[in-house]
Amino acid sequence: MTNHDKLDFGTDEVHNFGGAAVPGVKWKMFIAVWMLLGINLVFLYVGPVKGFMFPEGARLILFHVPCAWLATLCYVVGAVYAIKFLTGASKMKPAELESTDFKVAASMELGLLFSILTTITGSIFAKLQWGMFWNWDPRETSIVIICSLFAAYIVLRSAVTDPDKRARLCSAYALVAIIPGLFLIWVLPRIVDTLHEGANSAVIGGGLGGGYRLVMYFFVLPSYIGTFIWLFQLRVRSAKLVEGRFA
Amino acid sequence: MVQQLTWVRNSGVSTELSILQQSRLIFLKDLRSELRSRAAINSVLLFTLCSLLVVVFAIGNQQISPQVKAALIWVILFFASFSGLSHVFLIEEETGTSLALRLYAKSEAIFIGKLIFNLLAVEVITFVVTPMFGIMLHLEPKNILGFIGVILSGTIALSVGATVTASVIAKANGKGALYGAIGFPVLLPVLMMAVQGTKLSLDEIGGPTWRIVLGLMMFAVMLGTAAITVFPLVWED
Numbered sequence: 297m298t299n300h301d302k303l304d305f306g307t308d309e310v311h312n313f314g315g316a317a318v319p320g321v322k323w324k325m326f327i328a329v330w331m332l333l334g335i336n337l338v339f340l341y342v343g344p345v346k347g348f349m350f351p352e353g354a355r356l357i358l359f360h361v362p363c364a365w366l367a368t369l370c371y372v373v374g375a376v377y378a379i380k381f382l383t384g385a386s387k388m389k390p391a392e393l394e395s396t397d398f399k400v401a402a403s404m405e406l407g408l409l410f411s412i413l414t415t416i417t418g419s420i421f422a423k424l425q426w427g428m429f430w431n432w433d434p435r436e437t438s439i440v441i442i443c444s445l446f447a448a449y450i451v452l453r454s455a456v457t458d459p460d461k462r463a464r465l466c467s468a469y470a471l472v473a474i475i476p477g478l479f480l481i482w483v484l485p486r487i488v489d490t491l492h493e494g495a496n497s498a499v500i501g502g503g504l505g506g507g508y509r510l511v512m513y514f515f516v517l518p519s520y521i522g523t524f525i526w527l528f529q530l531r532v533r534s535a536k537l538v539e540g541r542f543a
Numbered sequence: 544m545v546q547q548l549t550w551v552r553n554s555g556v557s558t559e560l561s562i563l564q565q566s567r568l569i570f571l572k573d574l575r576s577e578l579r580s581r582a583a584i585n586s587v588l589l590f591t592l593c594s595l596l597v598v599v600f601a602i603g604n605q606q607i608s609p610q611v612k613a614a615l616i617w618v619i620l621f622f623a624s625f626s627g628l629s630h631v632f633l634i635e636e637e638t639g640t641s642l643a644l645r646l647y648a649k650s651e652a653i654f655i656g657k658l659i660f661n662l663l664a665v666e667v668i669t670f671v672v673t674p675m676f677g678i679m680l681h682l683e684p685k686n687i688l689g690f691i692g693v694i695l696s697g698t699i700a701l702s703v704g705a706t707v708t709a710s711v712i713a714k715a716n717g718k719g720a721l722y723g724a725i726g727f728p729v730l731l732p733v734l735m736m737a738v739q740g741t742k743l744s745l746d747e748i749g750g751p752t753w754r755i756v757l758g759l760m761m762f763a764v765m766l767g768t769a770a771i772t773v774f775p776l777v778w779e780d
Contacts, residue, residue, distance in 0.1 A: 382776050437735070445728040452725055455715040468773045469711050469725065475766045476704075479732045487736065487751075487758045 320529075327522035334358075334515030342507045353424040358512055360417035362520040363410050367442060369524065370407030374400050374449075375474055378467035385464070391542035395532065397463035398539075400470060401453060402531035406524060408446035414439050438480045445473050459541065562652045569648060569656025573631060577660075583634075584664060587627030591672050594622050599679045607680070613741035616676050617734055620698060623668050628705040629722050631657040632713035641713075650775040658706045658767070665702040669694060682745070689744035689752035696759035697737035703763045704730040707770040710777055732762060 338358045344351030377399040385393065418436060419429040430436065452469055456462035560568070577583055598615050607615075635641040644653060673694055676682060684690035708726035712718050740755030 382773075385776075441728055441731050444731070448725045448728050451721065452711070452715060455721050457716065461714060465711055465714055465777055468777045471773055472707055472711075472766070472769050473729055475769050476729050476732050476762075479762055479765065483758065483761070484732055484735065487754055 323522070324526055327519055327526065330515060331519035331523065334511060334519050337511045337515055342511055345508075348425060349427070350424040353421065354508075356417055356421045356424070358508065358516050360414060360421055361512065362517045363414040363417060364439065365517065366520055366524055367407050367411040367414055367439070367446075369521070370403045370410060370446075371442070371474070371477065373528075374403035374407065374470055377403065378470045381463065381467045382471070394459070394463070394540060394542055395536065397459075397467070398532045398535040399528075400463075400467055401450075402528050402535065404446050404449045404453075404470065405531060406527055408443065408450060410524075411439055411443040411446055415443060438484070441480055442477060445477060448473070459539070562649055562655070565648045565652030566655035566659065569644075569653055570659045573657060573660040574663075576634075583627055583630040584667065587623060587630075587664070587668060588671060590626045591619065591623035591668055592675075594619050595672055595676060595679075599676075602680065609745035610738075610742050612680055612682060613738045613745060615680070616673065616682075616741065617697070617738050619672060619676065620665075620669065620701065621730070621734065623672065624665055624698075624701050624705045625723050625726060627664065627668075628661050628702060629709035629712055629718065631660055631706070632709045633718060636713050645779065650778040651771055653778065654706075654710065654771055654774040657710075658703065661702045661706045661709075662699060665698045665705075666695075669698045684744050685747055686744040686752055689756070690741065692756040693737060693740035693744055693752060693759070696756045696763070697733060697740070700733045700737075700759045700763040700766070701730060703767045703770070704733060707766060707774075710770070710774055714777065729766070733759065736762070 338355050342355060342358065345354035348354045377396050381393065381396045381400060384396070388396070415436075418439065422431055422433075422436070423429045449466060449470055453462060453466050456465055598619060602615075635644055648656075705726060708722060708729055712722050712725060715721055736755050736758050740752055740759070743752045743755065
């Protein structure tokens, strides 16, 4: 393998779409166009929602909700790779094992990014809608805790120097930390909800028009997921170049 | 005890101790070595009493609401468990005995044994601290059984979470500061439920307190099961 091949980003992770000059560039351009379309539709097609304190601000939902979904997706992707790492430790080649570990780390880092974005957009929305940046709503607290789970993973990762040990410890932690995550999302609201009735229904907001669903599911969410895949591949490749022990 | 385990190792499958028997031996080993020096339990108790006194003196003679009392007692119990519960795994790394332990016992047994030791330690601390807190801050739970239930189940969940975190931390660098940072997200649901439950038991009789006790126990069981499954992968390197 020549040095040029090694630095060619298209060799390993990126799918080659139709033999473009730089592999993977076509679908990335498609994602860019799709995202631009989505953003334009959010401001031009989707209207303000009646019943909101600040009807124009309802558009923020179209950026906030996909971020929250992506943060969850990041955890799922990370956990799947963590399981793959821990169960396949004896079967996989060292290089494959290492790249699985990088994938867990990449999805956790992106998870932190998206959960912080979710918290920020959520706070702005809360200020517009309910008058305060922070309302102690169950969903607000759970996103902050998910944020801290991602952060804890990254902190743990930086605290172990031996790469093999680090990979194993961090994957194990990521899997154990799912339990409080699941508990917070599905169990805790059911226990606490009975004490604060209607706290959760306030989050959902009024009925959104059909345009919202169309733009959300057809434009914004797919382009977000595409961006996630792109960032994920980029992060894994750069980790391989910086820290990788196997060429 | 070591002879007993060695004998198990050398004498084939038919006489092998079950995981529970092994856990019992691990627990007894930890208990004996702790009673020999009493270093951990003394320092943790003193630390806990100090944090209790810090809280009590900071508040002084003021009247505070049940919500604040519930929050304060759990903050103290949280600090207590994060000050000492990593000891069971750290001591094996510090004295270099983790390899020997790994040879003698199954990793599940090691985890269960150390978990039982930590449960005992936390309950001892709780048994000393909670009445003191109650006397000094005029804690008068209306639902006394519910209060005891929440404190017990909360501390059980707390020590399961702290033990799980400790098992991961023992292998990392910069253990002290890391322990809190890594344990915090795992234990936050416990904190939220326990404070809520304690407040309820101080405020009213019956009602949703028991649901919170159930939730805390459920959390402890879920986390404990996950930890026992994952622990061998952390322990054996």
